[in-house]
Every structure is written in C-alpha cells, then in structure tokens.
Amino acid sequence: MNNIRPNGVSIPGRLKVVASAAVIGVILLGTLVSCGQTIQPGNVGVKIRTLGPNAGVDKTPLPSGWHINLPGERIAEFPVIQRTYTYTREKDDRGPENEEVTFSDNNALPMTADVQLVMRIDPSKAPALYTRYRLTFDQLFEGPIRNDVRSAIAAETELVSVEYLYRGGRQQVIQKALARVNRKWETQGVNISQLDWIGTIRYPQVILDSIQAKTKADADASAAQAQVAVAKAQADAQIEQARGQAEANRLLAQSVASSPEVVKLRAIEKWDGHLPTTTGGAVPFIDVGNR
Template sequence: MSSSYFQSDENAGWLRSGWSKTGLVLGGGLALILVAQASFGRVDPGNVGIRVNNIVGGVEQNTLGVGWYLAPPGTHIYEYPVFTRTYSWTSSSTEQSPIDESFSFQDRNGLSLKADVAVSYHVDPQRASILFQRYRTDMDQIIAGPLRNAIRNAIVERAAQLGVEQIYGDHKSELIATAQAQVQRFFAPYGLQVEQLYWAGNIVVPAEVLRQINAKIANEQAALAAQANVATAQANAQARIAKAKGDAEAIQVEAQAIRTNPEIVKMRAVEKWDGRLPTYSGAGPLPFLSVK
C-alpha cells in the first residue's frame, strides 16, 4: 500500500479520538448542569416553602421565603400559599375540574340535595411546617382531601338537622356559616386559615319538591297580600269612623254653644256677610243688626 493510505488512516484515528474527547467533555458538562439544577429548588412569589428530606424524613422547621434554595437529591421543597386563593367544587366540567365535584347531602327527612361550594383560604407562614407535618403533602392534595372532607362533613352534619324548606329558604345562609365556623376551628391550629365558605350556586332540589316549595311560597305571599289588604281596609274604615265621630261631636258642641249663647248665630252671620246691603231689604232691618 501507498504511504498516503497510512497517513489518511492516522488522520481518521486522530479525528475519532478528538471527537470522543469532545463528547466526553460536553456530556460531563451537561451532567454537571443537570446535577446543579437538581440540587436547587425555587419558592415562587406569594408562597412560603418547606424543605423536606425525603430520605430521612426530616422537616425543616423554618419556612423559606421567595427565592432559590439548595435542594440536593432526596430533598424536596413544598410550597404553600400565603395569599388568598379560592377553589370551587362544582358540577360544571368547565370549572376547576372536568368531573362533578359538587357536594351531596341530605335533609332531616333523608331527601337528597346537591350544591356547588367554594372556599377562600391561605396558609399562616408561621405554621406552614405544622401543616406539612400534619398532612405530609402539597396544597392541591390538602384541598382535594382533608379540606374537602371537613367541609362536606360540616355541611352534612348541619343539613341533617334541617328540613328542605329551611335549607332552601331561611336557613340557607346559616347552614353554610355554621359549616364555615366548624371548618375554621378545625384547621386553625395547623395554620390553614379558611377565610370564607360560600355557596357557588343554587342548592339543587328535586324538581317535584321545588315545585311544591314554590307553590307554598306563592300561597304564603298571596296570604300576606290579602292580610295587608284587610289591614288597609280596616284602617280606612277606622279613619272614616273616627272622622264621623269627630264631626258629630263637633256638631253637638256647636249646638250646645248656640243654645247657651244665641248671639253666636248673629256672629256667624256677620262672619259670612260680604258688606253689601241687599237691593230689597223689605220692611225690617237685617237679621244680625240691632235697630234701636
């Protein structure tokens, strides 16, 4: 073989060796970047972080503010919101979940009802580590599990003491307020502050029951209107009676005054006289003028 063949083979070997070294360098650099990224965690604005060592199960007591933190392999930073967030459990597939998350409960007679419920909440930054130690999971899982269960139990417990007309009517606000107070008391020691619990829509009542409720409400409104009309008529009649009685008493008083003092008649005539003498007065004087 010619010497040029050996020279080209040597060049190819050198190139292969060079590319291998370059690949090792690039691969090592990429690995270092990935390891470095995996060794840090970030706490986003509006949240506090809890650093947890998943290998030994250690939970750091101090909360982490916004920023980047060392989180080597085996360490995870959980974030909890310290600003107000809202979650709605509804039957709508276009809300926060594609499945029906509305609450089901019963009245005291066992009638099944449904309702959409929403909650606003935040985490006390001073108690965030306590909340994690209690539930050992992130905020989304706490909402889907412990918080939802507590709200459902509170609503079920109070609704079981009420009739459907009360739940749909004058106790609707009281029911959700009672549930809110119960849930607040339960979660406050763990740092989860339930700010407000409210109905996110109408309470769903079976159609036939709803018709009966509406018919009863209509009848009650009609009865109240009839009572108002009767009261108005009675008031008007009493006013007329009072006026007539007053007029009669006034006439009696005036008649008595005339009997005791006939000069009143002349005084009244003078009060009504326009000052003009009649054209034909006859033979005598005017009745209210004394002629001596």
Template sequence: MFAGVAALALAASSFARVEPGNVGIRVNNIAGGVSPHSLGVGWYFAPPGTHIYEYPVFTRYYTWTSSDTEQSPIDESFSFQDKNGLSLKADVAVSYHVDPTRASILFQRYRTSMDEIIAGPLRNAIRNAIVERAAQLGVEQIYGDHKAELIQTAQQRVQQFFAPVGLQIEQVYWAGNIVVPQQVLNQINAKIANEQAALAAQANVATAKADAEARVAKAEGDAKAIQVEAQAIRTNPEIVKMRAVEKWNGQLPTYSGPGPMPFIGVQ
C-alpha cells in the first residue's frame, strides 16, 4: 500500500506544466543538457534530475523603484552621476518578452530563471547604459531637454545587447521624476524662472515696439493723407465746395448775413 502511494507520488512529481503565456525549456540537471526545442503550453514528463524553466512570451513589466510597497521591499532605484559627478537617482521600468524560438539560447547564456535574469543581467545592462550616457551630460540637461534622449539611448543599447539571445526589450522608461539634490533643484528652477521672465520681457518689448511702430505708421499715413488732400485743394479749389456739399443736410441756414450764401455756384 505504502509503496503504491509512493509510486503515485513519484509519478505525479515527474510531470511539469508550462503555463499559458510562457514557453518551456527542458534542462537535464544531471547530464547538464539543454533541449534546443522550446516547449509550448501543456504537461511534460520531467523525471528527477530534469527541470523545466518557463520564460514569458507575452509582455511583462518590471519597475526598479525606491518604494518599499511595490515589487521589492528594498530600494531598487538606479543611481548615476552627471558629468560633474553630481549624484542622481531615478525609478526605471522595463517591458519585455522572450522570443520563443530563441528561449533555449537565452537559458544557455544565463542558465537561470526569468526573475533572476531581470534582477541581474538586465538590471545591470540598463544601469550601465544610463550611467555611461549620463556621464556625458550636465544635471540641467539630464533634468531638462536630454531626459528623454538619455533613457532612449539606454533602451537602444540594451535592445541591441539582448536581441541576439532572444530577450526582446520593448521599452525602457522613467517610472517617475529624476531625483536631484534639493539645492541643485532650487537653482535649476530659479534659472528656468529667470529665463521665462527674460522671455516675457522680450515679448513685452517686442509688443511695445510693434505698437509704437504701428502708431508711427498710422501718424505718417494720416500726415501723408493730409498733405495729399491739401495739395489737391491747392490745385483744385472746387474740392472745398464738394466737401461742403457732402456734409450739407439739405437745409438752408436760418440766418444769413451780408456775406455770400454757400453753394451759390453749385448747379
């Protein structure tokens, strides 16, 4: 009876299941052999000494963060320096999946689980790429206009490094703000405020100049119009009578003095 139960237990333990969304790699821990063929979803015979590792073929995410309430109770955020040696920190995230046709190559390279690859080789590769590029930039560039370029450069380098072994890095991105020492942050914010104030002042000057030029142009235009009108009147006195007719309301004046009546000469 006992022998039968033991036999059933041994038989049950000799099978392993590859879960949906994963690909399996059969490894003989005794002989050290790795199957070159990936295993799809399902149950597989795995006698003692054989282990089936699972790698995800769908998109998975991981975030290295300083928060102790997320994926790890310890601070996993990335530390790096700018070109002047100023220490910075940031939370970084990655999305990835494994190419099922290259899963065995990935295992043969690192011979460990996916979680350990993420915690070790992948983290180190991303950190090194960020450190290398950040060392070429100043803190104002890292915190400002080169922030996106820095993480994109790291992503490209990591993608090129892992693609040949089947680990497809979809995206590497900042998972929060880059942490800058408060004193430096105050200086950066003050500089930005001064630059914005200067731009606003330049805009005000430009507006005032444009308004002044518009007023000068209008005055010059009015003066030229008056000169043209005066010249026309000098060369053609009848214009005065024409203007008077244009303004006349059709009624004769109620009082007439000894002088001539207006519009006498008008037909």
C-alpha cells in the first residue's frame, strides 16, 4: 500500500523531487565555482568582457580574492608588489628558452649577458595597461618590456668601448639603460626600480685575450718605469751625497785658510802628551816653544 499524503503526492515522490533539486543545486554551485577565479595576494585583476553591452576592459581593478567570471568574462592578473624577474641564457621557472640580452660596443663587437629587474605595476593603471597592449603580464614582460630593456642596454653599450665595460664601466651603463626604460614605462604604470647584470658580461674570447695581453703589457711598462724611477732616485741620492761632501770640504778648506789657529787647536786636541820625535831640521807640527 503506497504512503499517500493528503495532497495526493506520495512520500517517495517528494523525496525524488528534493533529491533532484539538491542535485541541480550542486551542479549549479559547481558551475558557479568553476566560473570563479582567485586573484592571488600581491596581484590585481583586470576584468575583460567579450559578450554583452559592456564588452571590453573594466576600468576598475579587482583586488585579491575570489571573483565570479560570468559567461564571456575572464580576469588578467598583474603584480602590484615588487618582484624580481630575469632574462637568462639558462632555463628558469618560465621555461628552457634562451632569453639572454645581446648587445655590442662602439666597434660592433658582439656580447651577451644575463640581467634581472625588480618591477611592479601601479594597480590603478593596470586596466589602462591591458587596454593599450591587450597582453597579460607574462606576455608584456616577455615581449615589449624585454625588447625595451634589450634596446636600452644596446643603446648605451654602443656609446662605449669593450675595454670601458671590462674595466668597471658596465655599472654606469646599466644604470643609464634603466633610466631609458623607465622614461617610457613609468608613465604607463610599470615601475622598474632595479636593473642589474647577473654575473659577468660574456665577451668574445679574442677580446678577453687582447685585453689581458694589454693589461700585462701595461703592468710590465709600469714595473719598468718604477725600476727606472728607483735607479734615478738612487743616483740622485749619490749625487747629492757627493755634492754635500764637496761642499763640506770646501767650507773646511775655507775655514782653515782663514783661521790657521784652528788647525793647531785640533792638533792639540788629538795630542797624547808626548813630544814628537823629529830628525834633522824637521819642525814639529805643534809649536812647543816658549811663549
């Protein structure tokens, strides 16, 4: 016998309705969750709509947290805290591609190097940035920003010689390149606070050999000049010593000539108290006659 409610609907029938509603609710909830997107802390979101009357880029940035994406909507994320990124020859977390920067000096000698930059996006300008380039941050970083960093470094290195870079000028060069990049991107909401070399510049081996040979030649020349300077100083010292002795002798002779008694006085000072022995008609050096 079926269990019938007064309204004529059986209990099993009502259970089926409730179960069906629950299943539909779970499906709708799952669909809603799958359409959502979480903006990670430290990022800002830009809502892009491809359907409806409001299609386009929403001018209001989205804060970190979970946000619903309706049909035809998606969210692009941009970093708003400072982060470090690299362009290197070796593979990194973005993949195995060779992203080293290439450039040359004022004699068109080719070189390469790895660089890193510290950058962030002004959250208020993230929507305008996406509107202008229609690129995600990764695409922006790997495309236009990388090209401008490479162009800025190349523009500065083309003004100097490889010897200037090798002997310490590379830091001045990359700081000028940073200023070039910021002149373009800072007004658009991209702040690059640091641009640095990673390791050393990779110079052509022939250039390294030439620089090292020149360095050795300069060192040898400096050593030879130092030896010449020492020898000259020693010779000058001997000349001055001889000049001083000659001057002393001259003054002594002049003194003796003008004061004969000085000679007698010095002889008396050295006398041992014994009369000198003389032969023949020799006259003693010291006059011991009666005064």
